[in-house]
Amino acid sequence: MSFSNIFTQVAVLFILILVGYFIRRLELLDDESTSKISNLAMSVFLPAMIIDSMQIDFNNTMVNKILLLLIVSVVAYAVSIALAFLLKFAFKNDSDIGIYQYVIIFSNVAFMGYPVVEAVLGKEAIFYTAIYNLPFNLFTFTIGIYLLSKGNSDYKFSAKSLISPATISIVFGLTLFVTGLRLPAFLNNSLSLLGGVTTPISMLVIGSMLANSSAKECFYNKKLYFVTFIRLILLPLVVFFLLNNRVEDSMIAAIPIVMTSMPAAANTAIMANQYGSNITLASQCVFLTTLFSVFTIPIINMFLLG
DSSP states (O other), X not given: OOHHHHHHHHHHHHHHHHHHHHHHHTTSSOHHHHHHHHHHXXXXXXXXXXXXXXXXXXXXXXXXHHHHHHHHHHHHHHHHHHHHHHHHHHSTTOTTHHHHHHHHHOBOIIIIIHHHHHHHHOTHHHHHHHHHXXXXXXXXXXXXXXXXXXXXXXXXXXXXXGOOHHHHHHHHHHHHHHHTOOOOHHHHHHHHHHHHTHHHHHHHHHHHHHHTSOHHHHTTOHHHHHHHHIIXXXXXXXXXXXXXXXXXXXXXXXXXXXXXXXXXXXXXXXXXXXXXSOHHHHHHHHHHHHHHHHHHXXXXXXXXXX
16 A cells, blocks of 8 residues: 555544544533543444454464464564563653553554554454454553552452453454354444444544643653654564564554554543543643654555555
């Protein structure tokens, strides 16, 4: 795919983000409604898209791809975790280092990841992306919470936090996929329609969240620029060189690159608020990385994916 095509696809998503931004500025959305729409996207629309993408014919070669993709996903997360923990040598005595580390490890795999993958690699890639994202919840609610809750003695880990509508939909979709069962047409068509709403709704939510962040202050934070560089450029480059000439399947090699080129996870500010971290800085991280990703995503994916 050419640079212009990738840029066009990402630009479309950015325009939707701008729409969400101005909707919030015009007070057509507020904190409560944005939160409810966000929950609706994560609980209904995204699971519907995942299940719909898994309604494909099973064959034995896919099993190898799935296993390989899970291994690649763990390797990609291991790289990001290593880079995040090396950050403590650069940001000594920074009480907010946990947020910066969280941003490096966790990208926006849901709200932006799925739409960009579909735009760049096609609908078929959604199935494999869902597999790639399986470790996300595991790491978010273990390492992620550890980073954000440093000094918060009130937090207690619960295994229930690992269960989400997205992971349930992946398990359900995989069951249908492996067994060869097919949903009735009226259900499948309903899921397809609901899943189709995921991209525009997700972008509107991101725009609304960004409109409520302290945007101006983040441009004076030099550390945030450094973290943004690691998140958007260094990580996908490192993953590319690790996978280059080692993974033959082009789609399996492409998905980790696309996903690691995403901006900070949309839940960064939500998680920071929940576990006692600096919510203002967390919002700024999401804003700046999302802003720069509009330009870095097409450039990175053009040069690394050809």
